Amino acid sequence: ELKVEQNPLFLSMQEGKNYTIYCNYSTTSDRLYWYRQDPGKSLESLFVLLSNGAVKQEGRLMASLDTKARLSTLHITAAVHDLSATYFCAVDASSSGTYKYIFGTGTRLKVLA
């Protein structure tokens, strides 16, 4: 069964610093998604990565996908307090006509002023 692991699980960082969240998964998939979730809220789509080597950037966040290494990264540049949230990666585990995601454990990010 496909497993998706994120690390770190918790991340406390100072404003202005850079950091990377890692998402490893156990079986082949060509599609990976990153979501942000604020406390008590639903999932906000951040990035859709659809092929090996895909790189997407939006503001201070940049996501990449290496399907051969089964690894995706979410890089945070010059963090600001507004980025405090929980970040999930989700691997496309669709098969036999069933379309579904397997989510990672989540990384709870706290940016300190």
Next chain:
Amino acid sequence: ETGVTQSPTHLIKTRGQQVTLRCSSQSGHNTVSWYQQALGQGPQFIFQYYREEENGRGNFPPRFSGLQFPNYSSELNVNALELDDSALYLCASSLEGWTGAFFGQGTRLTVV
């Protein structure tokens, strides 16, 4: 805003009761999936409906059941509620052919 709406937003039920959660999918989306997100965890796939038929199921017991209607809206029913059923329930809709899912705002279920 994804266009996927869920109701109610919050619900409190007693152990042993039954609950129905509702989802209205984004216009034109004929595939609806349900996910359970327990506190501090990532969402887990419950099942999916396509053209009113169950089209795949995760590792959830039969007391979790669903329906999809001709207008592609959907219901999630949970019988014999247990305390561990307390979670955020997320509905996601997608187009045939899978272009990615759009999530609703969720229903927070508390079982006491």
